[in-house]
Amino acid sequence: MKAIGIETGMDEPQLLEVPRPEPEAGEVLVRTLRVGVDGTDHEVIAGHHGSPPEGEDHLILGHEAVGVVEESNGTDFEGGDVVVPTVRRPPPAGTNEYFERGEADMAPPEATVERGIDGAHGFMSEYFTSPAEYLVPLPPELAEWGFLVEPISISEKALELAYAARSSFQWQPETALVLGNGSLGLVTVAMLTDEMAVYCLGRRDRPDPSIDMIEDLGATYVDSRETPVDEIPDVYEPADLVYEATGYAKHAFESIEALAPNGVAALLGVPGAWAFEVDGGRLHKDLVMHNKALVGSVNSSRRHFEAAIDSLDALPAEFLDDFVTRVANLDSFADAFDRDDDIIKTGVEFDSL
Numbered sequence: 001m002k003a004i005g006i007e008t009g010m011d012e013p014q015l016l017e018v019p020r021p022e023p024e025a026g027e028v029l030v031r032t033l034r035v036g037v038d039g040t041d042h043e044v045i046a047g048h049h050g051s052p053p054e055g056e057d058h059l060i061l062g063h064e065a066v067g068v069v070e071e072s073n074g075t076d077f078e079g080g081d082v083v084v085p086t087v088r089r090p091p092p093a094g095t096n097e098y099f100e101r102g103e104a105d106m107a108p109p110e111a112t113v114e115r116g117i118d119g120a121h122g123f124m125s126e127y128f129t130s131p132a133e134y135l136v137p138l139p140p141e142l143a144e145w146g147f148l149v150e151p152i153s154i155s156e157k158a159l160e161l162a163y164a165a166r167s168s169f170q171w172q173p174e175t176a177l178v179l180g181n182g183s184l185g186l187v188t189v190a191m192l193t194d195e196m197a198v199y200c201l202g203r204r205d206r207p208d209p210s211i212d213m214i215e216d217l218g219a220t221y222v223d224s225r226e227t228p229v230d231e232i233p234d235v236y237e238p239a240d241l242v243y244e245a246t247g248y249a250k251h252a253f254e255s256i257e258a259l260a261p262n263g264v265a266a267l268l269g270v271p272g273a274w275a276f277e278v279d280g281g282r283l284h285k286d287l288v289m290h291n292k293a294l295v296g297s298v299n300s301s302r303r304h305f306e307a308a309i310d311s312l313d314a315l316p317a318e319f320l321d322d323f324v325t326r327v328a329n330l331d332s333f334a335d336a337f338d339r340d341d342d343i344i345k346t347g348v349e350f351d352s353l
Helices: 039-045 140-165 183-192 209-216 229-235 249-258 280-289 302-314 317-323 330-337
Strands: 002-007 014-017 027-037 058-060 064-071 082-085 113-115 127-131 135-137 175-179 197-202 220-223 239-244 259-267 293-296 324-329 345-349
Touching: 002 330, 014 058, 027 082, 027 140, 039 330, 064 127, 064 140, 082 140, 135 302, 140 183, 140 239, 140 259, 140 293, 140 302, 140 317, 175 183, 175 229, 175 249, 183 197, 183 209, 183 239, 183 317, 197 209, 197 229, 209 220, 209 317, 229 249, 239 249, 249 259, 249 280, 249 293, 317 324, 324 330, 330 345
Parallel strands: 175 197, 175 239, 197 220, 239 259, 259 293, 324 345
Antiparallel strands: 002 014, 002 058, 027 064, 027 127, 027 345, 064 082, 082 135
């Protein structure tokens, strides 16, 4: 079968010919419909993150997928069911306490592998197999957009952690600041605008499709070149919630100053090594005296996927049409990996319902 992957030592995805997988006991064979492309895929391709499975010289890419059950193999699924796979799996050494508790998203890197990212083949192939417990049913009417469930689930978890950090008192956030106008930031803006006033930080000049989307959603675009994160409270207003999706290390510390009293910042970006100076005493004092909090979040669990399906269903159709700027077919898959400024969210289509 055909698959899209990265070979060891290469810096571009390739169309590969690999054996069609055979499901083992408890596994389901899934026919792939669509697979999304995001920043993590580009990091893997560039060699900044991830690795192939042990003993192999290539990694099949793709961790944002939707497919159709081809062979249920004695599981509770039926042929034709539309499913979305979660990403994390036990490491080669076997299962561990995180998976046994159903909390794979809370495992440290050495206690898990991630399909399409680190140590396990992904879903960017005509078929893939998965243990049934790692497949989440999706209403067929959402199949077209099902590859967005995984990224939305990342935001679901981050928001859950933010609210949990404020659960010791009555917290009703009225303002949110989303750092980053990439695909993850934009979909989070869309998730939040019905609940609170939202500001979204970016570094783009008008005209720009992401700025148009932000404003069409009723949010406010903030150009970080004109208004840095720590100056946003003076120019606009303090944020009860900060959602950081840039991977720009300074933003973690600037977020403290952007927060309103009792506010919380959820950090999702993964920066590279970078040493710089901060006024640690001032920031520490601000955290303590104003009851602020920072939480880090990575990956997501089954319940976040289930919540993401509800959030996907609630997103306006016009937003989804603008958000997904390109879906390439298998023959032109390289188009899905382009990174032009007018591209927001892309994917590869393998098949249709």
